[in-house]
Amino acid sequence: MNSLKNDRYLRALLRQPVDVTPVWMMRQAGRYLPEYKATRAQAGDFMSLCKNAELACEVTLQPLRRFDLDAAILFSDILTIPDAMGLGLYFEQGEGPKFSKPITCMADIQNLPAPDPEQELQYVMNAVRTIRKNLQGEVPLIGFSGSPWTLATYMIEGGSSKAFTKIKKMAFSDPKALHLLLDKLADSVILYLNAQIAAGAQSVMVFDTWGGVLSPRDYQDFSLQYMHKIVDGLTRENDGRKVPVTLFTKNAGMWLESIAATGCDGVGLDWTIDIDNAKARVGDKVALQGNMDPSMLYAAPERIEQEVQTILAGFGEGPGHVFNLGHGIHLDVPPENAKVFVDAVHKYSAQYHKG
Numbered sequence: 159m160n161s162l163k164n165d166r167y168l169r170a171l172l173r174q175p176v177d178v179t180p181v182w183m184m185r186q187a188g189r190y191l192p193e194y195k196a197t198r199a200q201a202g203d204f205m206s207l208c209k210n211a212e213l214a215c216e217v218t219l220q221p222l223r224r225f226d227l228d229a230a231i232l233f234s235d236i237l238t239i240p241d242a243m244g245l246g247l248y249f250e251q252g253e254g255p256k257f258s259k260p261i262t263c264m265a266d267i268q269n270l271p272a273p274d275p276e277q278e279l280q281y282v283m284n285a286v287r288t289i290r291k292n293l294q295g296e297v298p299l300i301g302f303s304g305s306p307w308t309l310a311t312y313m314i315e316g317g318s319s320k321a322f323t324k325i326k327k328m329a330f331s332d333p334k335a336l337h338l339l340l341d342k343l344a345d346s347v348i349l350y351l352n353a354q355i356a357a358g359a360q361s362v363m364v365f366d367t368w369g370g371v372l373s374p375r376d377y378q379d380f381s382l383q384y385m386h387k388i389v390d391g392l393t394r395e396n397d398g399r400k401v402p403v404t405l406f407t408k409n410a411g412m413w414l415e416s417i418a419a420t421g422c423d424g425v426g427l428d429w430t431i432d433i434d435n436a437k438a439r440v441g442d443k444v445a446l447q448g449n450m451d452p453s454m455l456y457a458a459p460e461r462i463e464q465e466v467q468t469i470l471a472g473f474g475e476g477p478g479h480v481f482n483l484g485h486g487i488h489l490d491v492p493p494e495n496a497k498v499f500v501d502a503v504h505k506y507s508a509q510y511h512k513g
């Protein structure tokens with residue numbers, strides 16, 4: 159059941175030898191693909207798409223039909239947990255996610271339930287099971303969750319934010335309340351990711367999109383501490399195979415050592431750090447995922463290929479690199495350019511895997 163035709167992605171995360179560098183793209187299923195827009199229109203809205211296992215499976219597989227990707231990622235969203243906690247997630251045209259009942263005080267936090275992954279979040283587990291079945295062992299399936307800090311920003315700000323004043327106000331004026339929320343979220347994320355693993359996810363990733371807006375002390379205290387708790391609480395093996403865990407904090411190049419010290423297998427990098435620098439600092443402890451600027455996909459094919467070669471050369475010889483964008487693919491990128499990117503990673507990386 160667990161035989162994979164292409165396991166480069168899992169091997170690279172465990173720093174085992176591979177023939178070429180594996181590659182996938184953050185947000186590889188999405189609106190830059192016309193077939194995604196068509197399936198989404200069929201589902202109605204975004205959450206209906208997430209809640210329909212057959213359609214969520216279809217959009218997960220769409221980028222794999224176009225590109226030679228080495229991993230599939232569950233089609234869902236990080237905000238499923240707060241939605242299942244009763245905050246009322248909705249999407250307003252062009253404005254991103256919103257909550258109708260954001261968290262405002264300690265009492266709200268004390269009343270939050272811990273969602274049961276096979277009850278309120280069963281639609282996610284059904285999507286995982288359906289995708290695994292339909293992948294037929296072609297490539298591994300990545301499950302994911304948001305980090306407690308990143309989830310808390312949406313839950314307290316009520317949606318996306320630029321300055322994060324509401325959550326920082328709570329962090330600095332009522333830290334006990336915020337720590338209780340983060341601890342509850344960490345517990346829910348552990349249940350959620352372990353359920354995804356039990357349902358068939360072969361690797362998991364934690365997205366900490368907003369940890370990088372904190373000071374170094376506060377990052378440790380309000381974000382990394384809780385991701386560490388998650389790493390400690392995860393089932394790291396399934397069906398006799400290791401289940402690697404990757405932590406991604408955007409804008410965290412200066413904190414790589416402490417992220418690697420959590421015991422995770424992979425660290426996701428955005429494009430604001432050179433991968434050779436990252437490798438020199440933590441390459442003996444973790445694999446690295448990244449790290450091309452997603453805006454490079456607007457460039458001409460030759461420029462994209464050149465950037466891929468520069469990053470491959472930066473990482474240099476040996477295993478431990480999963481190629482990716484430094485953040486999600488933009489919605490107006492031509493799909494042909496994504497193909498140039500994926501093909502270039504395989505074409506130019508073989509030379510680094512001869513030993």
Ligand code: CP3
Nearest residue numbers: 184185186187188204231232233234235236254365367486
């Ligand atoms: O990578 C993949 O292909 C899997 C799917 C995936 C989605 N969201 C689908 C999605 C993943 C891994 C996420 C994670 C996610 N969601 C993050 C962390 C990663 C990151 O990008 O930093 C965050 C912060 C969110 C919260 C979220 N969900 C936002 C800010 C938005 C709006 C973005 C936008 O472009 O409007 C969403 C909605 C969302 N999640 C979409 C998709 C494809 C767009 C929905 C649509 O079709 O309109």
